[in-house]
Amino acid sequence: MPRTSYIYVPAPSKENLEIGLNAGLWGWRSSALDRAGARNVVQSLLEGDFLILGHRGPNSRVAPGGWANAVLQRVVVAQISRPLFQATDLVWPDDTYPERIGIDVLDEEINVTGASLGADAMEALRLSANKQGAAVVTAGVSSVASLVTELPPVRDQREPAGDLDHDGDTNAVAQVLIRREQQKLRRALIGSRTTTTCGFCGRTFPSRLIRAAHIKRRSQATRQERLNMSNVIPACLMGCDELFEHGYIYVEGDGTIAASLSSSATSDLKQIAEALVGRTVGDFGTHRAEFFRWHREHAINTGT
Template sequence: MLKTAYIYVPRPSRQNLEIGLDHGLWGWRSSALDRADARQVVQSLSEGDFLVLGHTGPNSRVAPGGWAEATLQRLIVTQVDKTYFTDSTPVWPDDDYPERVGIDVLEEEQDVHGTTLGAEAMEALRLSANKQGAAVLLPDVAAVAQLAEAPRRAPALPSDETVHHEGAESALARALIRLEQAKLRRAMLRGASEAVCALCGRVLPSRLIRAAHVKRRSAATRQERRMMANIMAACLIGCDELFEHGYVYVTEAGTVAVSPKCEATPDLAETAKALEGRVVADYGPHRAPFYAWHRTHIAG
């Protein structure tokens, strides 16, 4: 059964938080894990377990339960993708933090009220704050599920339902990634009811347009995943899948080309070649590196 570790990160550690997220790592000073069962908790984390980071909350020196209705400035849900290991390779500027786990960032939220996570999870974060950032373990994923299903969220549209995620699979991880996808899609559409597919150029209802990563999410860094230059408007009536599987790609000149993969069947070849030579919408130097990655790793 999946479990969840909660870690509180105080305001002065903001830089270390960003560095850890960008590197897909979290680490501890050995002295912080020498206390009680702190090291055993970290060592017990398996690939696919969740690690929740809370940042900048109220004073932790309050009675148990005192954070139940508090607000965290930031909350980051990650999934363990590399179990406990030791490494002194420099990552953070102020210390080695040699006892580490690898993490994949699934969702980031701001101004999260305690009721969104639940009292038990908020208490775990309060305890972590009082234990120098040691991980506090809960034997389930109830709070993460509650966050993913919070009623304040709009229901997913059909174009948000399919998410390509490589790693420790779980329905909950996919649900969290869909939240990220929905944010990117809202930023791309800006409230428009119609949008233009970048590949075929058709103007379609927005529900038929997906915000597709050009460089796959699984291969992109945390920063690349959130860059709009790595997001392409791709229609659900063919273009999204043709691009996703490398049947078509974008050249250095910003036009659509077909790959040899499209010769798998005559009908597939005909469909792909209908796009050949089209100028890709909003192509430019800011997008070129992502399309180059797709050409090399997916279409090539």
């Protein structure tokens, strides 16, 4: 079973937090891990374990349990993508922080209360704050599950119930958080419109039949690319989303749709794909061109 680690990030480290999230990394000075068994704790973290980063909470010099009703201005939930390793390339401006873990950000929330995260999680973050950002690890993922349950909903009835990239994480809790991220992107893309036009076929449908689809797959994108609206396109559930997701159609450098060789697998599939060939994708421009280039080079279905 995955475990959960907690790291508190103080207010002066806001820039380092943002840099680390964008780079998919978190790091410590070697001297920080040499104290009080901190290295053994971090070395115990495995790929797939959860990480909760708490930022900008109250004074941590309070009695145990003193954060139970506190508010954290920012909480980031991630998974470990690479266990502890050493590297000296420059990532953060103020120091090397050579002791590093790779992280995959799943969700970010603001003004998270102790009631949402749970008393045990808040105490772990308070302890981390008093240990200069050392990791505090607990068994299981109950605090992450609690947060998922307590967060206000993002989804509305205009949204497809299964709005999740096909290559999403297999962990159920992680899937919920990834879906929440995509629901936020969908809200930014579609808003409160009751109807939306598909970027591929150009047909207009009730918004519940439109998915906010990543052009460059989420699993291959950086955090910045995942949240970049130029990497998100409205794709209808009447066929376009699946055709593009599975690489039966792709977009040329001039913005026109083409069919891959594997779209000829059956006569019906060929007919559907060829009906889109030559159309110009909606809102195509230089801001989307690089993401479509990635799809052409990595996601086209060759049928092999």
